[in-house]
Amino acid sequence: MNKVGYAVYWLGCGYVLSHLFLMHDWVQFFDGFSLLCTLVPAVAALAIAGEGITQRFKLSAKIMWVSATLTFVYGAVLTLSHHPFDADGFVMGLSVAMLPLFYALILTLLVAPLVFRTEGNNQ
Incomplete structure (x- = not known):
């Protein structure tokens, strides 16, 4: 099963x-800057030596979510800093700012079964 x-x-x-x-x-x-800001710290976290693969995946996921959140905040601040306020520009800017969170969600969904499968095999 x-x-x-x-x-x-x-x-x-x-x-x-x-x-x-x-x-x-x-x-x-697709937004190249958001993708890089989300993936590069997560991939770098996988290179940490001395940890088990499960711990590295968990640490990578945490770092990925932190970097995605910080990139979202950065994009939201940039969107809110435009003068004069334009509703269409605000919605488009906010949708691009939310892309790092979307990337982190997709990668978490794809990596989660591997982490749990590895945990189950270690026990």
Whole structure:
């Protein structure tokens, strides 16, 4: 049953991500700066020596969420700093500012089963 659950999980994630990226304009979900600010600290955290792979994945996920939150705050401050206030510009700027949180959510959804599978094998 455990393998069936993993298969259903991966199929569900694959369906949702393919629906988001392939059935709609996938370019609207890409921002290079946000992607770099979210991924680079998370990948660097995986290179920490002396920890088990499960601990490194957990630390990487925590660092990824912190960096995504800080990048979101940075984008929100930039969006709110524009004069004069424009409602359309505010909504577009806020949607781009939320992309790092979206990236962190996707990566957490994809890495979570690997972390829990590794934990289950270690016990």
